[in-house]
Amino acid sequence: MNYRSIADLDADIKRWLPALPRDIDLVVGVPRSGLLAGTILSLHLNVPLTDLDGFLESRVLATGARFDADPDGVPNRVLVLDDSVLTGSAMTEARARIDAATLPATTEIVFGAVYVSPQGKQHVDTYADVVAEPRVFGWNLMHHPGVVPKSCFDLDGVLCRDPTPKENDDGARYREFVSTVDPLVVPSKPIGWIVTARLEKYRPETEAWLARHGIEYGELIMLDLPDKETRQRLGAHAAYKAAVYNECDAVLFVESDHEQALEIARRTDRSVYSVEHDQMIRQDRLTVARRESQWHLKRFRSDPLGVLGRAGAYVTTRLARLSS
Known part of the structure; x- marks a missing residue:
């Protein structure tokens, strides 16, 4: 993309x-x-x-x-x-x-x-x-007639803000958040798949919120785990979203969190848009970055003192230029 x-x-x-x-x-x-x-x-x-x-x-x-x-x-x-x-x-x-x-x-x-x-x-x-x-x-991504209906959208951080730590109690406060939070964007075209790490038990409130704000979609896919503690312990947000992305014929995944976006792209070898960084992540760029990282790691292993010395000299030079 x-x-x-x-x-x-x-x-x-x-x-x-x-x-x-x-x-x-x-x-x-x-x-x-x-x-x-x-x-x-x-x-x-x-x-x-x-x-x-x-x-x-x-x-x-x-x-x-x-x-x-x-x-x-x-x-x-x-x-x-x-x-x-x-x-x-x-x-x-x-x-x-x-x-x-x-x-x-x-x-x-x-x-x-x-x-x-x-x-x-x-x-x-x-x-x-x-x-x-x-x-x-970027100025039409959320309303593109050829893209939105063929895309997976994260929910929190994309369609609405993320809950605060106080709101994210997996209880009454979270249900209040899910039911009353204001939308960040209401796409003018139906979303293909909403893929969220919200727990399945919050489906009624989530569906009601989407309907109330006129957000149309083909399928709402939620994480089927018993509670927030289990979700945090597994820490598999990106893996779960990548699995859904791999199983559907979407052309794009719109993800709020940049680190998750990188992981989804790595696992699927497909385009992912990072809302956090306003960046389209493509697997070919990830491959180049990985090769560069491996090259730098190889150099460090062969000559750690030399690499650290050059890095220190570079930082010193940059600091001197910034202070001048």
């Missing part, structure tokens, strides 16, 4: 700036998520921003300090921007609307997207990066 976060979006836009056409006077975001990309880009360029309707109606949503246009206030070069182009349908519609409008002959329209699929490149004049399918972005 190829993933880009909002931080990635900003970083990729900044890397893209030197390759963009020069002297852009106006950024036009293609609703909805094109406005997110457009806002970031317009701030970096310090130029005005509008949406597609605003552009066609000569309205500007946000004005930058610079507006290089002709004396009549008409922008000379306009960048029509979307966050991503997959099949090109949204960009094709935007082109059609602009072609049908009466624009000054001096206005040049450039079509762009931060991310394009291999087949989407043909629909834009400029782009920052190619991101192939399967893919999902």
